[in-house]
Each structure stands twice: as structure tokens, then as C-alpha cells.
Amino acid sequence: MRFVRYNGNQLGLLTDDGIVDLTDRLGLTSADPLIEYMSGEHNAEKFVDSDPDHSIDKVTLESPVRRPGKVIAAPLNYEAHIEEAIADKDITTDEWFSIKDKGYFLKAPSSVIGPSENIVIPFEDRRIDHEVELGFVMGEETKDADNETAWENIFGYTVLLDISVRGDQDRSNRKSYDTFTVVGPAIVTPDEIDDPQNLDLSLAVNDKARQEANTNDMVYTCADVVQYASIGATLQTGDIITTGTPEGVGPLVDGDSIEAEIESVGSLNVNVEERDVSFEDVNVQKHGQTN
Incomplete structure (x- = not known):
């Protein structure tokens, strides 16, 4: 379904x-x-x-889930993207690390939108990248799951865009802006998918291909991520988990059109718009400071 x-x-x-x-x-x-x-x-x-x-x-x-309790994201989970990130320090300022090394990160639930809305770039002077990912929704409360339970407790799969401001801020900061988690168009139950670890996924910007891969290139499977995440936090019904992006990430600008597709799961199209705000002009004062 x-x-x-x-x-x-x-x-x-x-x-x-x-x-x-x-x-x-x-x-x-x-x-x-x-x-x-x-x-x-x-x-x-x-x-x-x-x-x-x-x-x-x-x-x-x-978005199929209006407001998930948590959005849990796996970092650097495709081999080719790991190599890409190491080579391009605009993508990550750290050396390569895995879920096992540093764990997952969280995205703000308020960043979730559906495919009928636009991605809004918050700053005109920062690099903002697209990342297409296989996401899924938890169907049952899950704690300390083994691998089999992890698979059984996934309600369904979806296309997800993880939009990212590049820089040295914490991941949960630069990936949590409003509109930075696009989910949809549907949640597809497991009986509709032969093997979630063997699905082609792709992303194009303005009809030009940027990302093409298969989910069998993941370092950690969907169940691995559930298993790891459920050790530290109880996963609740409706929580969204996203599994990392393949190579080919790239910048977005005002007016771009994105088409993302995952085999057997679906496709979505979203547009990009830009706010007329400069990151360098944002003035965050320390305690005790006055203008």
C-alpha cells in the first residue's frame, strides 16, 4: 500500500x-x-x-507524517560519497567517520515538508547542497532492537531530500532549517518492495543528472541504522529515519528544479527559492553586548 x-x-x-x-x-x-x-x-x-x-x-x-517526533539521519553511508566528502572540504571538515564511530545526528522535525512546497535557501552567501536518500517511517515503538526486529518494525519507505548548509557548524544546526527535509510523495509498505537494499535512486537538477546509485552501496543497512539508533533512544511510531546519500551532491540556487526518484518507492519534484539574507550580516550578540 x-x-x-x-x-x-x-x-x-x-x-x-x-x-x-x-x-x-x-x-x-x-x-x-x-x-x-x-x-x-x-x-x-x-x-x-x-x-x-x-x-x-x-x-x-x-509530508506523509505531519510532524515526526524525531528525524534520525545516518552520516556518510555510501562508499563513493565518503571519498567525495574527503576530497571536498566544503562537504565535511572532518576526516571520514561512520555511524559506529560518531553515531547518527538529528534533524529538527520542523524542517519536514511535503513535495508540494518549495525548498527555501536561508542564506545567499552560503553553499547549500541537495542529498537524495532512502527514508523510512517506524511503525512501532522500538528499543534495543536486534536486526530482525528492526526490519519488522519499519512501516514503510519514502523518498527523502536532506538539504544541507555546508560549513563547520554542527550537522543538526545546518541541516535543520525550515524546508530542509522533503518527504514524500508516499509511504510505501514493505510488501510493495522486493529488497530495500537493492533500489536504484537518482536526483536531477534542472533536468541534469547529479546523483545516481543503488542502495546496495550503503555501508550500513536500514536495519543496522535502526538497531544502532534504538540502543540510545526509544524509536517511536512515526519517527523518520534517513539512510545517507550517495555521491554527486551539489549546490542549489534560486530557481532550481529538483527531481528525485527511488525505484519502487516513487518520485518527487520540488522547486528552490532564496531569501534575500546574508549569513555574514546575521548579528548574533553575546550575553551582555549591546548595539
């Missing part, structure tokens, strides 16, 4: 013919209907063959 959230707060099934509304059929009432669905005794399978209520081109697609 393919779950979408649309028109503000409606949950639906995406089919070949359109969108089947689930909110009314299942009596969903919360502000985050996908989390409500996963947390209750709901079953959408019986509606898979229902006549669609909407055409997909007539709705506004939102």
Missing part, C-alpha cells in the same frame, strides 16, 4: 487510478492521521480496490 497525506490533513491510499480517502472511511480525527493509523487497530487493505475519491493532480500532497 502507498499512504499519502493531502489537502492539509487527509490520509489516503495512492492507487493507479487516484487517491482513496481513508480519513472518513476509518474515522481518523487526529492532527497526524498516519501516526493515528499506525497506532490503532486500523486496516486499509479492504479499500485498495475502491474507486478513487480524488485525482492526484487535483490535490496538494503534504
Whole structure:
């Protein structure tokens, strides 16, 4: 099944013919209907063959999870991107490190948007890069998971863009600006995917290919990331986990158009706009200072 959230707060099934509304059929009432669905005794399978209520081109697609409790991200998880990052100090100022060495990092839940919104570049004088990633949503509360439990507790997979300001600030800072986590268009349940560790993924900017890889190039699998993350923190229903990006990351500028696609998962298109703000002109004062 393919779950979408649309028109503000409606949950639906995406089919070949359109969108089947689930909110009314299942009596969903919360502000985050996908989390409500996963947390209750709901079953959408019986509606898979229902006549669609909407055409997909007539709705506004939102992030499938409105506001996850956590967005957990794996750093430098593709071999070729590791080499790329070591060679380009604009990408990372550290030597190579793995999840095992330094762990995951967190992105602000407020950075999450859906494919109908624009990415907003916050500073005109900083390099801001695109990163396409396979993301997934946790379906059950998970703590100290073994590898098998980790796979079983993944509710579904999605396309995710991790947008990044380059520089020497902490990752959670420069990757947490508003609009910097694009998720969608759907959450695809595991039965729709033969092997999440063997999926082609790609990203193009203005129709020019930049990133092309396969998820079998990951250093740590989806289950590895869940297993590691659940040691330190309880993973909750609706938490989003993202698995790192392959080589080919590059800068974005005002007016760019991005198309990202993951085999069997879906594709999304988003545009880029820029605020007229300079990072160097931002004046953050220390305690006790006055103008």
C-alpha cells in the first residue's frame, strides 16, 4: 500500500487510478492521521480496490507524517560519497567517520515538508547542497532492537531530500532549517518492495543528472541504522529515519528544479527559492553586548 497525506490533513491510499480517502472511511480525527493509523487497530487493505475519491493532480500532497517526533539521519553511508566528502572540504571538515564511530545526528522535525512546497535557501552567501536518500517511517515503538526486529518494525519507505548548509557548524544546526527535509510523495509498505537494499535512486537538477546509485552501496543497512539508533533512544511510531546519500551532491540556487526518484518507492519534484539574507550580516550578540 502507498499512504499519502493531502489537502492539509487527509490520509489516503495512492492507487493507479487516484487517491482513496481513508480519513472518513476509518474515522481518523487526529492532527497526524498516519501516526493515528499506525497506532490503532486500523486496516486499509479492504479499500485498495475502491474507486478513487480524488485525482492526484487535483490535490496538494503534504509530508506523509505531519510532524515526526524525531528525524534520525545516518552520516556518510555510501562508499563513493565518503571519498567525495574527503576530497571536498566544503562537504565535511572532518576526516571520514561512520555511524559506529560518531553515531547518527538529528534533524529538527520542523524542517519536514511535503513535495508540494518549495525548498527555501536561508542564506545567499552560503553553499547549500541537495542529498537524495532512502527514508523510512517506524511503525512501532522500538528499543534495543536486534536486526530482525528492526526490519519488522519499519512501516514503510519514502523518498527523502536532506538539504544541507555546508560549513563547520554542527550537522543538526545546518541541516535543520525550515524546508530542509522533503518527504514524500508516499509511504510505501514493505510488501510493495522486493529488497530495500537493492533500489536504484537518482536526483536531477534542472533536468541534469547529479546523483545516481543503488542502495546496495550503503555501508550500513536500514536495519543496522535502526538497531544502532534504538540502543540510545526509544524509536517511536512515526519517527523518520534517513539512510545517507550517495555521491554527486551539489549546490542549489534560486530557481532550481529538483527531481528525485527511488525505484519502487516513487518520485518527487520540488522547486528552490532564496531569501534575500546574508549569513555574514546575521548579528548574533553575546550575553551582555549591546548595539
